[in-house]
Amino acid sequence: MAHPKENRILLKHADEDYFSTDIDCYLKYDGYEALKKALTMKPEDIRLQVKASGLRGRGGAGFPCGVKWHDLVDRKSGKPIYLICNADESEPGTFKDRQLIHKDPHQLIEGTIISSFANDVNLAFIYIREEMPLGAKILQKAVDEAHEKGFLGKNIQGSGYDLEIVVHRGAGAYICGEETGLIESLEGKRAYPRIKPPFFPAAKGVYQCPTVVNNVETLCNVVHIINMGGEEFAKIGRPNNTGTRIWCVSGMVQNPGYYEIEPMTMKELLYDVCGGPLPGRKLKAVVPGGGSMKILDTEETYKDRDGNEFSFDDIIVDYDGIMAAGSMSGSSGMMVMDDSIDILEALGNLLAFYAHESCGQCTPCREGSLWTKKITARMCTGGARDEDLDLLMDLAKNIGGRTVCPMGYSTTWPIESYVGKFREEMEAKVKSNSCGMTNFDERLIEK
Numbered sequence: 001m002a003h004p005k006e007n008r009i010l011l012k013h014a015d016e017d018y019f020s021t022d023i024d025c026y027l028k029y030d031g032y033e034a035l036k037k038a039l040t041m042k043p044e045d046i047r048l049q050v051k052a053s054g055l056r057g058r059g060g061a062g063f064p065c066g067v068k069w070h071d072l073v074d075r076k077s078g079k080p081i082y083l084i085c086n087a088d089e090s091e092p093g094t095f096k097d098r099q100l101i102h103k104d105p106h107q108l109i110e111g112t113i114i115s116s117f118a119n120d121v122n123l124a125f126i127y128i129r130e131e132m133p134l135g136a137k138i139l140q141k142a143v144d145e146a147h148e149k150g151f152l153g154k155n156i157q158g159s160g161y162d163l164e165i166v167v168h169r170g171a172g173a174y175i176c177g178e179e180t181g182l183i184e185s186l187e188g189k190r191a192y193p194r195i196k197p198p199f200f201p202a203a204k205g206v207y208q209c210p211t212v213v214n215n216v217e218t219l220c221n222v223v224h225i226i227n228m229g230g231e232e233f234a235k236i237g238r239p240n241n242t243g244t245r246i247w248c249v250s251g252m253v254q255n256p257g258y259y260e261i262e263p264m265t266m267k268e269l270l271y272d273v274c275g276g277p278l279p280g281r282k283l284k285a286v287v288p289g290g291g292s293m294k295i296l297d298t299e300e301t302y303k304d305r306d307g308n309e310f311s312f313d314d315i316i317v318d319y320d321g322i323m324a325a326g327s328m329s330g331s332s333g334m335m336v337m338d339d340s341i342d343i344l345e346a347l348g349n350l351l352a353f354y355a356h357e358s359c360g361q362c363t364p365c366r367e368g369s370l371w372t373k374k375i376t377a378r379m380c381t382g383g384a385r386d387e388d389l390d391l392l393m394d395l396a397k398n399i400g401g402r403t404v405c406p407m408g409y410s411t412t413w414p415i416e417s418y419v420g421k422f423r424e425e426m427e428a429k430v431k432s433n434s435c436g437m438t439n440f441d442e443r444l445i446e447k
């Protein structure tokens with residue numbers, strides 16, 4: 001059920017009893033009307049509408065979707081253009097795309113068809129995370145249904161436009177979510193990211209052809225941009241942060257879950273919507289955009305670019321608001337920690353994950369992430385050395401920014417922010433040798 005403070009556009013039908021994943025149900029609630037409208041427009045005009053909407057990518061970096069489509073895709077190469085929907089969703093704490101796929105798959109299929117039409121694409125892929133087999137099944141059924149009704153295949157709705165969508169199961173690694181790693185994987189290879197330049201997907205993507213890569217939530221938004229028009233869409237949210245976003249709130253709040261909201265303050269989201277901390281507890285820290293983003297301390301006072309101070313409660317939950325607090329909204333996976341959480345163990349668990357998921361192509365990430373895991377593991381199990389925190393910080397400096405893809409930062413940013421903000425707590429813990437390994441995943445320890 002939607003919370004009264006939500007503005008459900010993408011999730012409008014998702015949790016309603018009347019709704020199902022069948023195409024007939026989707027059609028009953030005006031499904032594929034946006035596609036019919038789009039097919040009467042010129043592809044370039046659709047791209048301009050998306051540009052006017054201000055829609056920013058929901059996969060991580062927040063790049064403006066219309067700019068990518070209109071200005072970056074190489075249309076002069078004479079090569080076919082491909083579109084890939086990134087449904088890999090592997091960032092810790094992120095579970096929004098799964099909801100969209102499981103509960104309203106035709107919205108994604110419709111968004112993918114419109115986006116393909118807008119970009120002169122005749123073959124699109126939905127690359128879905130290996131660990132989401134149910135999602136893959138649901139999507140394949142939706143693709144088959146769309147075919148039967150003439151929304152896919154040759155001469156869609158008599159428009160002369162042809163499109164096929166291939167649902168491709170992922171290879172089961174975090175790095176498959178990085179767009180160039182994904183492309184390598186889609187081509188049947190190990191998901192080693194490609195170097196940019198020259199391998200920006202818009203110029204040299206899958207099969208070395210121009211390729212549009214967009215996240216599930218981004219593509220779902222396109223349906224609504226066509227329905228309401230780019231300028232109307234831009235009125236939702238606030239400038240540079242248009243539309244709604246689905247936030248995945250997990251951890252120590254009374255009502256964790258996914259919430260589709262317009263920008264609101266941290267206090268509104270965590271207290272009014274998510275019910276605040278568990279009884280007798282106090283919120284301590286929040287990772288605002290999936291595991292790799294810098295942690296925010298609830299006690300800290302933040303400063304915007306003009307030097308104005310604001311508290312954690314006042315942080316605006318959107319791209320720019322979280323950026324002003326020194327972190328990023330990333331994949332909108334918000335992990336909430338209260339005063340029961342041992343921050344060193346939390347960091348250790350996260351670093352063990354990124355060490356496990358390093359694809360191994362670049363030495364700083366492959367070796368460095370493993371070292372950070374070993375160091376935090378020994379700190380958590382009572383074998384810490386005096387220099388360990390400094391060593392961690394030093395390692396962090398030598399990983400992010402020195403690798404082919406941005407995954408190095410998944411190790412660097414947590415270290416810099418957790419140690420930077422909670423160093424005293426970590427030192428006290430190590431000195432008192434009281435690291436009891438209460439929540440640390442034993443399987444991840446390697447001394």
Ligand SMILES: Cc1cc2nc3c(=O)[nH]c(=O)nc-3n(C[C@H](O)[C@H](O)[C@H](O)COP(=O)(O)O)c2cc1C
Pocket residue numbers: 056057058059060061062063065086087088089090091174175176177178179180213214215216218219405406407
């Ligand atoms: C290590 C890493 C993992 C990523 N994982 C995902 C992912 O699981 N899903 C996703 O949509 N984007 C992911 N991204 C971002 C993609 O590379 C890409 O920017 C995005 O799919 C573009 O779509 P958007 O413009 O609609 O956001 C990841 C990036 C990095 C560096």
